């Protein structure tokens with residue numbers, strides 16, 4: 001992993017892992033695979049399986065997800081938001 005990606009992974013782990021999963025960033029906040037019962041309402045999409053584009057990640061960060069309901073807006077801003085978005089665009093949806 002490149003140094004810039006490592007920073008993105010670290011930022012993801014610190015700011016997003018409570019609600020999203022991505023193994024490469026050691027994050028397991030989404031609903032467990034195979035779990036069918038409605039879990040915590042904060043469980044967000046699993047980025048091991050969901051592929052995100054850089055622009056979609058930036059949109060979600062600015063607006064608090066796509067629904068604007070649960071995910072808080074602007075958890076990371078500026079350069080950090082760019083790094084998380086680039087990291088996610090690179091590593092999401094690999095499974």
Ligand code: HEC
Pocket residue numbers: 012015016017018019020041042043044045050052056057060061064065066067068069070071072075076084088
């Ligand atoms: C408090 C829980 C919470 C945190 C923290 C959180 N999210 Fe979310 N996120 C959600 C939920 C729930 C959804 C699904 C509902 C929606 O889109 O509004 C979501 C949706 C998304 C989506 C849209 C996914 C799709 O394809 O529908 C992206 C991208 C995203 N989050 C990225 C991030 C990033 C990057 C961070 C960290 C900077 C983050 N989230 C932090 C709960 C969270």
